[in-house]
Amino acid sequence: MGRIRRVAAVGILLALVAGCSSFGAPGAPDRSFDEAQDIAQLEQEFQTAASIKGFYASGQTVDDRNRFIIGRLVLTDVHYIRFIRQFAVNKALIDSAVDIATIGVDLAVTLVGAAPTKAILGAVSGGLTSSKVSIDKNFFQEKTVPVLVGEMNAQRKHARIPLVAGMHETMDKYPFEQAVIDLQAYYEAGTFIGALHAIQKESGVREQEADGVLDVILARPVPTALQVRRKAAAAYVRTLDQAQLDQLASALGLPTGGSAKSNILRTILKAQSTPSFDVIADKLNTLFGKKV
């Protein structure tokens, strides 16, 4: 078993360092190992911990669940990097993916207790990092694929959050079945179809935002001076009659009518910088002579 672990660690390291030789890159020697076999050996390492059957056969503890999550995360990350290396994406994109995977592996090293498993994970982490230098810029010509890979990287970062957060929760709060669902979402985030769906969804949201129909307000604390002005503007808006509200809404490019007041108030809330608030303040001054 120890020999397999060593072979797997060395194999994965070599596969990741020399990964782009699969492009037939000039200046790269032929591979003298079987990448698929190396991955298979890593899968064998996590066979029990990362299998659903293995989890149900275990004590079904938080630790068992977390080992399952970590195993699947690491395998998914390794497959993902191998997957994107097939395409002519730029070094920054691969570096980004490698960084995410390295974080995952490092997390696994921290959380997984067994020393042999730590060793193999450490080797994978080293392989992921050192493989950055082997990217040959001559292959980075594609224009479309990098957009998809960039989106996949972003989606994978987002999809990883509930898994990492979930590992800190009890089994009641973050059941194993939810982890399986989240892991599937994490896998799908690293596919072209997932990236296309995300881009499509985002463009739809942007279109809706442009129409002023739907946009989520992401609020942060604003400086006191700006908040004093926002508060004064909101208080003044509450005193306006419907005709004045319609006038102001129209000037701000918002729908008029019954929802005018709420739309104006949410526009004030959205104004989290002085320049963006000044647009509203100017309208109040111009229309009603109100200075805020």
Add this chain to the structure above:
Amino acid sequence: MEKETVESPGSLSLADFELTIQQSEEIIGPLTALGRNGANNTFTLLYDDVPQNLAVLATYDGDAPPARDGHTIICTGDCLVESAPAKVVAYRHT
């Protein structure tokens, strides 16, 4: 009555999360709910008069938040505080 659900980064400290909610209450109206959406927290506000006393947040352990003298509990939620899961309760001084 119309409601507005706002998001704020889950990376904020409890103090900044509270300040964000208080500043939002001063513009939209009273807080009614807390929650989480992925890496962000969510809070729901009612389009209504600005409350006299703004919401105050605290984290707690266990099933129910502790009572606080002179305060009512507005709502509770599973949120993120500095990116870590936390149970958060919102109080309002009566």
